[in-house]
Amino acid sequence: MKRKLITSLILALILVFTAIPVAALSDSITVEDPVKNVIVLIPDGMPIDAVTLARWMQDGEPLAMDEIASGMMRTYSADAPVADSAPAATAMATGFKSHTGFVGVLADENTMPGQEPLAEKDVRRPVATVLEAARLMGKSTGLISTSEIMHATPAAFSAHVPDRKNYDWISEQQVHQGIDVILGSGRNFFSADHREDSKDMIAVIEENYKYVTTPADMAKVTEGKVFGLFGDTALAYDMDRDPELEPSISEMTEKAIELLSQNEKGFFLMVEGSKVDWAAHANDPIGLISDVLAFDAAVKVALDFAKEEGNTLVIAATDHANSGITIGSKDTSYDYDKRTLNEFLDALKKATLTGEGLALHFDEERSNIEEVVAEYFGIEDLTEEEIELIKETDLTAMNYAVGPMIAGRALIGFTTNGHTGGDVTLYCYAPENVTRLTGVIDNTDMAKYVELAMGANLAEVTDRLFVRAAEALEEKGGSAEFDEAEGAIVLKNGDKEVTIKVNTNLAVVGDETIELPGVAVYSGDQIYVSQEALDLLD
Ligand SMILES: [Zn+2]
Numbered sequence: 001m002k003r004k005l006i007t008s009l010i011l012a013l014i015l016v017f018t019a020i021p022v023a024a025l026s027d028s029i030t031v032e033d034p035v036k037n038v039i040v041l042i043p044d045g046m047p048i049d050a051v052t053l054a055r056w057m058q059d060g061e062p063l064a065m066d067e068i069a070s071g072m073m074r075t076y077s078a079d080a081p082v083a084d085s086a087p088a089a090t091a092m093a094t095g096f097k098s099h100t101g102f103v104g105v106l107a108d109e110n111t112m113p114g115q116e117p118l119a120e121k122d123v124r125r126p127v128a129t130v131l132e133a134a135r136l137m138g139k140s141t142g143l144i145s146t147s148e149i150m151h152a153t154p155a156a157f158s159a160h161v162p163d164r165k166n167y168d169w170i171s172e173q174q175v176h177q178g179i180d181v182i183l184g185s186g187r188n189f190f191s192a193d194h195r196e197d198s199k200d201m202i203a204v205i206e207e208n209y210k211y212v213t214t215p216a217d218m219a220k221v222t223e224g225k226v227f228g229l230f231g232d233t234a235l236a237y238d239m240d241r242d243p244e245l246e247p248s249i250s251e252m253t254e255k256a257i258e259l260l261s262q263n264e265k266g267f268f269l270m271v272e273g274s275k276v277d278w279a280a281h282a283n284d285p286i287g288l289i290s291d292v293l294a295f296d297a298a299v300k301v302a303l304d305f306a307k308e309e310g311n312t313l314v315i316a317a318t319d320h321a322n323s324g325i326t327i328g329s330k331d332t333s334y335d336y337d338k339r340t341l342n343e344f345l346d347a348l349k350k351a352t353l354t355g356e357g358l359a360l361h362f363d364e365e366r367s368n369i370e371e372v373v374a375e376y377f378g379i380e381d382l383t384e385e386e387i388e389l390i391k392e393t394d395l396t397a398m399n400y401a402v403g404p405m406i407a408g409r410a411l412i413g414f415t416t417n418g419h420t421g422g423d424v425t426l427y428c429y430a431p432e433n434v435t436r437l438t439g440v441i442d443n444t445d446m447a448k449y450v451e452l453a454m455g456a457n458l459a460e461v462t463d464r465l466f467v468r469a470a471e472a473l474e475e476k477g478g479s480a481e482f483d484e485a486e487g488a489i490v491l492k493n494g495d496k497e498v499t500i501k502v503n504t505n506l507a508v509v510g511d512e513t514i515e516l517p518g519v520a521v522y523s524g525d526q527i528y529v530s531q532e533a534l535d536l537l538d
Contacts, residue, residue: 025448033433034455036266037312038134039257039302040446041427042092043295044085044153045277045322048425053285053327053412054292056345063293064300065316070438071426073446075320078107078115082421085277086164088319088443089156093129093270095447095458103152103170104129104160105523121468124523126160128461130450131179134268136461136517137454140180140260141267144252146291147234147274148186150174153319157270160466160521160528168197172503173519175204181259181269182209183218183252185231197487215247218255223262228252237275237287238294240357249273250297257305266311268454271298279354280322283414284403286377287354288325299427306429313434313453315446316427324415332411339411347409350378355398366391377402379409465518466528478537480527489520489527493537500533507533 055063077087078097087098087107097115099107106125110118135141145154150170155161159173167189174182175190188194190201205211209227212218218228230246238248247255253271260267273295279287299316306312327344328336353361353376361372369390374380379402382390386405393401400417407414423440430436430453437449451458469480469491478493482502491498499508500520507514514536521528 025445026452029435029437029449029452031434031452031455035311035313035431035434035453037139037261037268037306037309038130038266038450038454039269039271039306039312039314040092040130040450041271041273041295041299041302041314041316042089042153043273043276043292043316043318045280045320045419046273046292046295046318046424047280047288047321047323047325047420049325049327050276050280050285050288050292051425053325053348054289054296056327056341057289057293057348063296064303065296065425065427068299068303068314068316068427068429069425070428070436072423072440073317073426074423074440074442076112076421078118079109079111081112082419083320083443084164084419085152085319086156089153091443092317092319092446093131093157094127095444095451096127097444099162101164102162103155103164104158105162124162124525126462126466126521126523126528128458128465129157130447130454130456130458131157131268131270132177132465132518133451133456133458133461134266134454135178136464137456138263138265139267139454140263140265141178142181142256142260142269143174143179143184144182144249144256144270145184145272145274146249147184147272147278148189149182149184149229150186150189151234151272151274153272153274154184154270160519162523168195168199169503171201172199173521175201175208176504176506176519178505180225180267181256183226183228183230183247183256185229185235185246186233187213187229188232190229214245215243215251218247218252221255221259223259226255226259234275234278237279237290237354237356239286239290239351240353240360248297249294250301253298253301257301261305261309268450271302273298276318277322279399279403280325281417282355282397282399282403283323283325283407283417284355284399285325285348285407285410285412286351287356287399287403289348290354303429306431311431311433313431313450314427314429315437315450317443317446318424319443321420321422321424323417324413324420326413326415327411329408329411329413331408344411347378347406351406352376355400355402356396358402359395359398362395373402377406379405463531465530466521467531467534469527469529469534472534473537480529482522482527489522489529491529491533491537496537498533498536500529507536509536
């Protein structure tokens with residue numbers, strides 16, 4: 001009887017222990033002294049075979065990334081095993097999984113295994129990012145991308161919108177986030193002519209930043225806040241890039257570090273190699289190699305700084321894999337081990353431009369396709385069907401046409417034009433005072449690790465920046481309303497009134513404008529403002 005009781009007690013204990021999720025990150029990470037600087041680098045949609053291929057393209061010489069590979073990362077979102085960039089980056093920025101298209105806000109529901117169910121009031125709730133936490137600690141902050149800066153990954157670190165395609169709202173939040181250094185692209189989406197809201201955000205940028213549009217002007221900035229937009233939409237693939245018109249991702253990283261490191265309290269910087277993902281979507285090995293190597297050069301810049309400086313954390317991982325690229329294709333199913341390295345590399349090494357670069361050389365009638373493809377892409381045996389396909393393809397989608405042509409000749413396989421759900425490589429360089437992040441981690445652990453390492457508290461920052469305004473004010477007899485026509489949040493309590501333009505940090509009280517510590521967010525249902533905004537009504 002007694003023995004039976006003990007057995008059931010032990011069983012109950014085992015059940016209790018197995019029911020507890022994986023040990024908290026704080027149990028395995030020791031922070032003797034918080035790190036001063038954090039650099040997060042994200043090569044968007046970077047599949048592992050693309051990394052191997054990039055390494056072979058430099059004759060097997062190690063990549064900068066190789067030195068700091070430390071584990072693997074799981075990438076699933078709140079409700080799908082294959083993630084979209086928006087929830088994937090949201091997990092890495094906030095420590096919470098989310099839903100396709102959502103940046104910086106929680107999901108509608110958590111349905112993947114091991115997830116806590118999402119409470120009704122937490123649906124689409126904005127959650128603080130590590131960038132916002134760093135800024136509130138007095139650190140300088142920076143964002144870099146090679147796509148338009150309001151694209152999903154940089155957006156997830158700097159905005160809170162349940163729709164990644166809402167560039168107007170995302171970019172307006174980015175401009176009002178108090179970020180010190182923004183370098184990337186997407187001028188069109190800040191300019192009045194192209195925006196749905198017709199707001200001239202370039203003018204707002206010029207009021208608050210040194211606004212630069214060329215590498216030469218970027219080089220001249222040696223202090224202060226800078227906003228660099230070097231293209232109308234995305235930047236070119238590194239291989240196609242005109243260095244007079246666009247800086248490389250490593251040049252942007254170097255400049256950002258130079259400026260941000262002037263703050264004695266340290267800095268947080270996020271760098272995205274955006275178009276690794278686009279090349280993968282296109283099944284284009286040349287674009288992949290181009291931008292994986294360019295991204296790796298940025299990792300080297302970050303790593304060199306970190307080693308020299310001594311109190312800087314460098315962490316990198318792609319947000320999800322993409323395309324199922326493999327070294328070896330269906331054509332090598334039965335003789336893969338007899339294929340020489342040159343059989344894989346020769347075709348790839350002849351290309352000096354990606355499809356986007358080729359597109360600039362075609363004449364109007366596209367009568368010179370064979371010459372251009374031979375000269376810049378190294379393919380001299382285009383078939384009639386291939387020529388026809390190139391002729392019919394939209395110039396902006398040329399990587400989708402020519403990428404697979406070179407892939408076939410280089411025995412490179414692809415399984416999909418979409419993202420894939422496998423684990424990805426984690427890269428981490430930690431200074432001596434912090435345990436290095438290793439093992440198989442979840443994408444949310446990246447944010448939690450950065451939080452721990454900086455000595456920040458994301459939950460407190462969320463509670464401070466994103467209070468449900470209506471609920472808080474109704475308790476006191478006041479009100480919070482969203483005036484859709486004006487795009488304004490109107491807070492009232494007694495005879496006091498505060499108006500905040502949605503997506504900004506600017507509160508208007510009478511004829512005074514007050515800067516708030518964060519942007520005001522409207523989720524489509526709820527109004528979220530900082531505690532400081534509510535305090536103005538006391
Ligand atoms: Zn992505």
